[in-house]
Amino acid sequence: MAHGAMKSGEKAKNFKKSLGKLIAYIGNYKFGLIAVMVFAIGSTVFNVVGPKILGNATTEIFNGIMSKLSGGSGINFDAIARIILLLLVLYVVSAVFQFIQGFLMTGISQKMCFKLRKELIEKINRMPMNYFDTRTYGEVLSRITNDVDTLGQSLNQSVTQLITSVTTIIGITYMMFTISPLLTVITFVILPLSVFMMSFIVKKSQRFFRDQQAYLGKVNGQVEEIYAGHNIVQAFNREEEVIAEFKATNKKLYESAWKSQYLSGLMQPIMGFVGNLGYVAVAIVGGILAAKGTITVGNIQSFIANVKQFTQPIGQMAQVSNMLQSAVAAAERVFEFLDEEEEEQKAENHAPIKACELEGNVEFEHVRFGYNPDKIILKDFSADIKSGQKIAIVGPTGAGKTTIIKLLMRFYDVNDGSIKIDGHNIKDFDRSELREVFGMVLQDTWLFKGTIMENIRYGRLDATDEEVIAAAKAAHAHHFIMTLPGGYDMELNEEASNISQGQKQLITIARAILADNRIMILDEATSSVDTRTEERIQKAMDNLTKGRTSFVIAHRLSTIRDADLILVLKDGDVIEQGNHEELLRKGGFYAELYNSQFEQTA
Amino acid sequence: MMYPLNNISFTAKPGETTAFIGSTGSGKSTLVNLIPRFFDVTEGSITLDGVDIREVEKEELRKNIGYVPQKAVLFSGTIASNIAYGCENASEDTIEEAAEISQSKEFIMAKPNKYQSSIAQGGANVSGGQKQRLSIARAIARHPKIYVFDDSFSALDFKTDAVLRKELSKVTGNSTVLIVAQRISTILHADKIVVLDEGKIAGIGTHKELMKNNEVYRQIASSQLSQADIEATLA
Numbered sequence: 163m164a165h166g167a168m169k170s171g172e173k174a175k176n177f178k179k180s181l182g183k184l185i186a187y188i189g190n191y192k193f194g195l196i197a198v199m200v201f202a203i204g205s206t207v208f209n210v211v212g213p214k215i216l217g218n219a220t221t222e223i224f225n226g227i228m229s230k231l232s233g234g235s236g237i238n239f240d241a242i243a244r245i246i247l248l249l250l251v252l253y254v255v256s257a258v259f260q261f262i263q264g265f266l267m268t269g270i271s272q273k274m275c276f277k278l279r280k281e282l283i284e285k286i287n288r289m290p291m292n293y294f295d296t297r298t299y300g301e302v303l304s305r306i307t308n309d310v311d312t313l314g315q316s317l318n319q320s321v322t323q324l325i326t327s328v329t330t331i332i333g334i335t336y337m338m339f340t341i342s343p344l345l346t347v348i349t350f351v352i353l354p355l356s357v358f359m360m361s362f363i364v365k366k367s368q369r370f371f372r373d374q375q376a377y378l379g380k381v382n383g384q385v386e387e388i389y390a391g392h393n394i395v396q397a398f399n400r401e402e403e404v405i406a407e408f409k410a411t412n413k414k415l416y417e418s419a420w421k422s423q424y425l426s427g428l429m430q431p432i433m434g435f436v437g438n439l440g441y442v443a444v445a446i447v448g449g450i451l452a453a454k455g456t457i458t459v460g461n462i463q464s465f466i467a468n469v470k471q472f473t474q475p476i477g478q479m480a481q482v483s484n485m486l487q488s489a490v491a492a493a494e495r496v497f498e499f500l501d502e503e504e505e506e507q508k509a510e511n512h513a514p515i516k517a518c519e520l521e522g523n524v525e526f527e528h529v530r531f532g533y534n535p536d537k538i539i540l541k542d543f544s545a546d547i548k549s550g551q552k553i554a555i556v557g558p559t560g561a562g563k564t565t566i567i568k569l570l571m572r573f574y575d576v577n578d579g580s581i582k583i584d585g586h587n588i589k590d591f592d593r594s595e596l597r598e599v600f601g602m603v604l605q606d607t608w609l610f611k612g613t614i615m616e617n618i619r620y621g622r623l624d625a626t627d628e629e630v631i632a633a634a635k636a637a638h639a640h641h642f643i644m645t646l647p648g649g650y651d652m653e654l655n656e657e658a659s660n661i662s663q664g665q666k667q668l669i670t671i672a673r674a675i676l677a678d679n680r681i682m683i684l685d686e687a688t689s690s691v692d693t694r695t696e697e698r699i700q701k702a703m704d705n706l707t708k709g710r711t712s713f714v715i716a717h718r719l720s721t722i723r724d725a726d727l728i729l730v731l732k733d734g735d736v737i738e739q740g741n742h743e744e745l746l747r748k749g750g751f752y753a754e755l756y757n758s759q760f761e762q763t764a
Numbered sequence: 765m766m767y768p769l770n771n772i773s774f775t776a777k778p779g780e781t782t783a784f785i786g787s788t789g790s791g792k793s794t795l796v797n798l799i800p801r802f803f804d805v806t807e808g809s810i811t812l813d814g815v816d817i818r819e820v821e822k823e824e825l826r827k828n829i830g831y832v833p834q835k836a837v838l839f840s841g842t843i844a845s846n847i848a849y850g851c852e853n854a855s856e857d858t859i860e861e862a863a864e865i866s867q868s869k870e871f872i873m874a875k876p877n878k879y880q881s882s883i884a885q886g887g888a889n890v891s892g893g894q895k896q897r898l899s900i901a902r903a904i905a906r907h908p909k910i911y912v913f914d915d916s917f918s919a920l921d922f923k924t925d926a927v928l929r930k931e932l933s934k935v936t937g938n939s940t941v942l943i944v945a946q947r948i949s950t951i952l953h954a955d956k957i958v959v960l961d962e963g964k965i966a967g968i969g970t971h972k973e974l975m976k977n978n979e980v981y982r983q984i985a986s987s988q989l990s991q992a993d994i995e996a997t998l999a
Contacts, residue, residue, distance in 0.1 A: 383840070383885050390886055391837035397800050398831075398850035398902070399823050558921040696987045720990050758926040 177487075180494035187493075188317075191270045195321075198266045202325040205259035208252045210333035210471070214341070215252070217464030219245045224459040267322050275314035281500060282306045290505040290573075305499050309492040316489040320482045327475035327482065334468050334475075341461045341468075342451065348443050349469055356436035357476070360429065367425035373418035380411050433473070440469055507593050513586035517595040520584050522549040522680040522711035524570070528579035531569060532734075535577060539734025540565060542579075547727065549680075550709050554716040556755070557731035563715045565734060567683050570713070571600055583681075601679030603706070607666040614643055615650040617669055621677035630676060636705045637672035638698040639665070664695030671702045682712040686721060719756075728752065767806065768794050769963045776956070778909070781941040783951035785984060786960035792944040793834060795960070796912050799942070800829050812910075830903030832916040834944075836895040838887030843872055844879040846887075846898055850906040858905050865931045866901035867924055868894065893920055900928070904935065911936060913943045917950050925950060948988050952997055957981070972998055 188195065219242050226237030282305060338346040388395060388404055395404050448462035524547040532538035539562060547553060555563045568574050569581060572588055581588050588596055601621075609617050618630045625633075631650070634640040642665055646652045654660060661669075674682065684703060700720070706712075716722045723742045730738040730745065730752045738745055738752050745752040769791045776782040784792040797803060798810055801822055809816050817825055830850070838846050847862050848854040859879065863869045871894055875881040887895045900916060917925045929950070945951045952971050959967040959974060959981045967978035974981040975998060985994055 387839055387885050391839060393797075393800075393802055393833060394831070394837050394839075394849075394899075396802065396822075397826055397829060398906075399826050400849065403852075558923050718988070719993060723990060755923050758923050 175494060177490055180490050180497065183497050184490060184493040187497075188270075188274065191274065194266055194270045198263050198270070198321070199325055201259045201263035201266070202322060203329050205256045205263060206326050206329040207333055208256035208259070210330060210337055210468075212249060212252060212256075213464040213467035213471070214337055215245060215249050216467070217341075217458070217460035217462075219249075219460065220463050221458040221460030263322065267318055271314045271318040271321075274317070275310050278310050278313070278496060279306055282310070282496065285500055285502070285504070288504040288507065289502065293502065302499070305495050309495050312492040313489050313496065316485040316492075320485040320489060323478050323482045324486075327478045330471065330475040331479075334472050338465060338468050341465050342448075342457055344451070345444055345447060345465055348447060349440060349472070352436065352440040352443065353472070353476075355439075356433055356473070359432055359436065363425055363429055363432065367422050370418045370422035370425065374415065374422050377411060377415035377418055381408075381415050384408055384411060437470075437473060441466060444469060505593065509590050509592050511590055512592070513590040515584070515586060517591045517599050520586075520599055520680055522599075523547065523584050524681070524711060525582040525585070526566075526579070527582065529569065529576050529581060530578035531565070531574070531576050533574070538577065540569075541735055543736045544579075545727065545729070545736075545739060547711060549711055551711055551726040552707055552724065553711075553713045554722045554725035554728045555713060555731065556716050556722055556728060556752070558755075562734035563731055565731075566729065566736075567713060567715070570681075571597055571683075599679060600681050600683055601674040601677050601710075602683045602685075603667075603670050603674050603703075604683075604685045607663075607670045609654055609666055609669060611654060611656050613648075613651050613653055614646070614669060617654060618672045618676055621673035621675070625676055630672075633676035634669075634672045636675050637668050637702040638705075639668035639672045639702070642668070662695070664699060667699055668695075668702055671699070671706055675702075675706050680710060682707055682710050684712060684714045686714060686717045730755075767963065772808075772965055774956070774958055774965070774968060776940050776942060778940050779938050780955040781936075781943060781951075781953075782956045782958065783943045783945055783954035784958045784960060785945055785948070785951060785981070786966070787984070790960040791963040792960055793914050796914050796942055796944055799910065799912055800826050800831055827906075828909040830906045830908035830911045830939075832900050832903045832911075832913045834915045836887065836892070836899035836916075838883050838890070838895055838898060840883060840885045842877075842880050842882055843868075843875075843898065846883055847879075847901045847905050849902050854905050858907075859901075861935075862901040862905035865904055865928070865935055866897045867928045867931070868897040868901050871897075893924070896920060897924075897928070900932075904932070907935075909939055911939055911941045913941070913945075915944045915946060917943075918946045922949065948985050959984075 222242050222245065223237055226235075228234075230236040286302065335346070338349065384407065388408070395401060444466055445462070448457065448465065451457040452459055452462060524545075526543055526545045526547075529540055529543040530538060531540040543566075545553075555566060557563055565574075569576055570588070572593060575589070583599070610620075615627065615630055618634060619625050621633070622629075627650075631640065634643055634650075643649055643652075646661070684707070686703075700718075703721075707714075714721055714725070716725070722728060726741065727739060728741060728745060729736050730750075732751060738748065738750050740748070746756065772795065774782070784795060786792050794803070798805060799817070801817060804818060809818070811817065812820065812825070812828075839849065843863075844859055847859045851858070856879075860869070863872055863879075872878055872881070883889065887898070890898065896916060897920075900913075903911060917928070920928065925947075926949075943951060943954065948971075951957055955970070956968060957971060957974055958965060959978055961980050966980040967974055969978070975985065975994070989997070
C-alpha cells in the first residue's frame with residue numbers, strides 16, 4: 163500500500179478539461195454506473211453497521227455476567243443468537259453486493275477499453291502521414307496499449323474505491339457519533355496527527371523515489387548500451403572505463419533506493435503507533451465512561467472497531483487520487499489522439515472516371531513541395547510519363563528518394579503544381595481508390611502468419627488457386643515453393659523466419675503480380691542475397707513491371723540503365739532527369755555518381 | 765561438427781588492402797572477427813608479425829586494431845567522445861581529421877554544437893549513414909596498424925563509399941586493411957580479394973585475375989554489374 167500511495171502518477175496537462183471529457187465518455191454507461199453506486203453504497207453501509215451490532219452482543223454477554231454475579235438470570239443466549247444471525251445476514255448481503263458491484267464495474271471499464279481501442283485503430287487509418295513524421299510509432303502504439311490499459315485499470319479500481327471510501331468515512335463518522343460524541347472528538351484530534359506524519363514521510367521520501375527511478379533508468383540504459391555495443395567496448399579496450407561508469411551509477415541507485423525503501427518502510431510502523439495511541443486514549447476514556455455507566459462495554463468495542471475501519475478508507479482516498487491522476491493523464495493522451503485532425507477521405511469533385519479504369523500515364527506539372535512549408539525541397543518538378551514506362555529514382559542516401567512516391571500516393575499533398583494520372587488530378591479521386599491503383603514491393607517484406615497460398619492471395623482475395631500459382635510462376639517463386647514441405651500449404655510463422663529473405667521477396671512479388679495494379683512502386687533491396695536468388699528476383703521484377711508504369715527506387719545499376727527515365731535526386735530536389743545515355747553525356751551529378759564506383763581508390 | 769570456416773590460409777600485408785567477398789553465410793564476418801579475438805580459432809592459428817595472437821594480451825592486441833562493425837553502434841556522450849572512444853586523450857586535431865576522412869565533417873559542422881553535439885543512447889539521434897561514418901571515424905582516430913571493416917560500407921551510397929575510401933587510402937599508408945564487402949565496386953581495386961563460399965576459400969586474387977579464373981566471383985560480379993560495366997573494370 164505504501165508503494166501505491168507513493169507512486170506519483172503522471173500529471174495531466176489540463177486536468178479539468180480532460181476529466182470533463184473522461185466523465186462525458188463514461189457517461190455512455192450511466193445506467194451501469196448508477197447501479198454500481200447503489201450496490202457499492204449498500205455494501206458499505208452494511209459493513210459499517212456491523213461493529214455496532216457486534217457490540218450489542220458483547221453488551222448482552224457483559225450484562226449477563228454482571229446479572230449472574232448479582233444472582234440474576236445469567237446470559238441471554240437467545241438474544242445473542244439472534245444478534246449473531248442478524249450480523250451474518252448483514253455480512254452476506256454486503257458481500258453479495260460487493261460481487262455484483264465488481265462484476266458491473268469490470269464490465270463497464272473493459273467495454274470502454276474495447277471501444278477506445280477500436281476508435282484508436284480506426285483513427286490511425288485516417289491520419290495523415292505527416293502526423294507520424296514528428297512522432298515515433300512507439301508513441302502512438304503506447305496510446306493504444308498502455309494508456310488504454312492504465313485507463314481501464316485505474317478506472318475500475320478508483321471509481322469503486324472512491325464510492326466505498328466516501329461512504330465508509332461518512333458512515334463510520336455517523337456511527338461513532340451515535341455511540342459517543344466525546345470519543346469521536348478524541349479520535350479526530352489524533353487522526354490529523356497521523357495524516358500529518360504520513361504526509362511528512364511521503365514528502366521526504368518522494369525525492370528519493372524520484373532519484374531511484376531516474377538512476378534505475380540510467381542503469382538500464384547503460385546495461386542496454388554496453389550489451390548492444392559489447393564487441394566495440396572490447397575492440398576499443400574500454401572494459402575498465404565502462405565498469406567504472408556503471409559502478410558509479412549503480413552506487414547512486416543503491417543510495418537512493420536504500421533511502422526511499424527505508425522511509426517507505428517506516429510508514430506502517432508510524433501509522434501503527436499513532437493508531438495505537440488512539441486506541442489507548444479511547445480505551446482509557448471509554449473505561450471511565452463505562453464505569454460511570456454512560457456507555458456500554460459493547461459500545462467501546464464497536465467504537466474501537468470503527469476507529470480501525472477508519473484508517474483504511476483514508477489511505478484509500480490518497481491512492482484513489484493518485485490513480486485518478488494517472489487515469490486522467492492517460493485519458494488526455496487518448497482523447498488528444500482521437501481529436502487530431504484527419505485527412506479527408508473522399509474527393510470533393512470526383513473525376514469523371516473510376517480510379518480502377520486508369521491506364522497509368524503520370525504527369526507531374528511544376529510540382530513544388532516541402533515537408534515543412536518554410537523549407538521547400540522539391541522546387542519545380544515536371545515530368546511526363548507514359549503508361550508502361552519504367553522510372554528509376556536514384557540519389558545518395560538521405561536525398562529524399564521516397565518523396566515523389568509519397569506525393570504520388572497522396573501521403574502528402576503538393577504545395578503547388580499538380581500530379582495527374584491520365585489527365586485527372588489525383589486530388590479528384592478518393593484516397594482509398596487512388597491507393598488501390600498502386601502496387602508496392604518494398605525492401606521490408608510484409609508477410610503474415612498463414613499459408614504461402616494465403617499470403618500470395620492477399621494481393622487479390624477472390625483469386626483462384628490456379629491464378630495464385632500462375633502468379634507464383636511469373637514471380638519465379640513456384641519452383642522453390644514446390645521444394646518446401648507442404649508446398650503452397652506451408653504455414654509461415656509470425657516473422658516468416660522459416661523462409662529466406664530472398665524467398666520472402668519473391669512471395670511479395672507474386673502477390674503484387676496477382677494484384678495487377680496499374681502502377682508499381684518498387685524499392686530494390688540493398689542487402690545482398692545469394693547470387694541465384696538475386697537473379698530470380700530480377701527476372702520476377704521484370705515480369706512484374708512489364709506493361710505497367712513502374713517507379714523504382716533503384717540501387718542496381720542494370721535497373722537504372724534500363725529505365726526509360728532516370729530521376730536524379732539530391733537534397734530532396736530532382737536535379738537531373740533523362741535516360742542513362744543522356745545523363746552520362748551531360749556529365750553532371752549522375753555521371754559523377756555513376757563513374758565514382760569504378761574510380762581507382764584503394 | 766560443422767565449422768563455419770574451414771581450412772583458411774592467407775597473408776595480409778602492411779600497406780595492402782585485403783578484401784573478402786561471398787554470399788550471406790559464407791563466413792566473411794566470422795573470419796574477420798577472429799582477428800580482434802572475439803572468438804579464437806578451433807584449429808590452426810592466426811599470427812601477427814609472426815606471433816600467434818593467442819599469446820598476446822587481448823588489450824595489447826586490440827590496441828593495434830581499428831574495428832568497424834557491420835552494424836554501427838555509438839554510445840551516449842558527444843560526437844567527440846564517440847570519435848575518441850578508442851584513445852581517450854586524442855587531440856582535437858586527431859578528432860577533426862578522423863571526422864574529415866570519414867566524411868562526417870559536413871554533417872557535424874551543420875549541427876549547432878558541432879563536435880560537442882550530444883549523442884543519445886545507442887546513437888538513436890543520428891541517421892544510419894551518419895552512425896556508420898562516425899563509427900569509421902572512431903577507428904581512424906586510433907591510427908591503428910590493422911583496419912578491420914566488417915561490411916561497413918554497405919549502408920553508404922556509391923558516391924560516399926567511393927570518396928570515403930579514397931580519403932581513407934591517404935591515411936592507411938602502412939597499415940594492413942581488411943575489408944568485408946557486399947558490393948564488387950567496393951573492393952574492385954583491393955590488392956588481394958579472398959572469395960569465400962560456404963566457409964571455404966573459393967579463390968584468391970585481384971579483380972582481374974578472379975574474373976578470368978573464378979566462377980563464384982564471376983557470378984557475384986555479373987549479378988551486380990552489367991556486361992559493359994564489367995568490361996570497363998577490366999580495361
